[in-house]
Amino acid sequence: MITRETAGELLARIPVSVPDQPEGESPTAVKASPFTGAERRVMGILTVPKWQQGMDQGVLPRAYQDILDVVRDAPGPVRAKQIAPRIGLPAETSKIEGVRSKLKRLVERGWLDEGTPGLFTPSHAWTANSAKSP
Template identity: 45%
Template sequence: MEAGHAKPELRELIAARRTELELQAEKLSQQLQEVRDELEELTVAERVARRLAEQLHAETEREATPSRGTGQVAGRAVLLVPQRERGADEAVLPADYQRIMKVVRQADGPVMVKQVCDGLGISTERARAEAMRSQLNRLAERGWLRKLADGKFTTTL
């Protein structure tokens, strides 16, 4: 046996080492991409956490300093709509409710929720319309408006 044939040739050693290094480089590249992906996720998580903290702070500030016409119910600021008494002026209502009353008063007849939303420039999407319906019902329950059998509202003034 010749010594040259018993040992792998230099080219084979180089090729084997190259393959080994290429596999290692591919694994490292995948690990680097995983690290970058996780860093990106952490950046997004930090942004979300910061926004949530800012929103919580803003809500806490709002609840700590209720404006005229608001009160606290279950720890949250809510608008107070007083029961209407004879001779009571709409000026006792919070500004949002005064605007609703103005739209209803200026209408040619009884109004639907959608008409009030349109009159106030508010979206008529379901959530907004239901919130407006709630406000109109509250005004009706407290004697400021009258709710008709067909679900329309009119002033009692």
């Protein structure tokens, strides 16, 4: 509880800047992004947003982007133990389990598919969207 209060106080001190805001317009008049609600929340719950049409992997934390790069570049479905060394982690059980939990989170949020338990591939919707992007 004390940590949350301290974090809240620190976050309140950070000035809020609004990019490309016309002069004289209040910060509350900022237009909503098509991804409103998908941004990272500082205090906890959502760091991996649900995939939406037009969203690219740049909205994800770096570790998740690295995992998506490995899965996307693989010739077929991959396992967590194959991904861990490719993103610079040792092939230790604890590291592999951490990667597995990230993979499962990416499946839940629509970025990846898990057709067979333990085998991960890019989501069909995400790869179709990525193919249309330059």
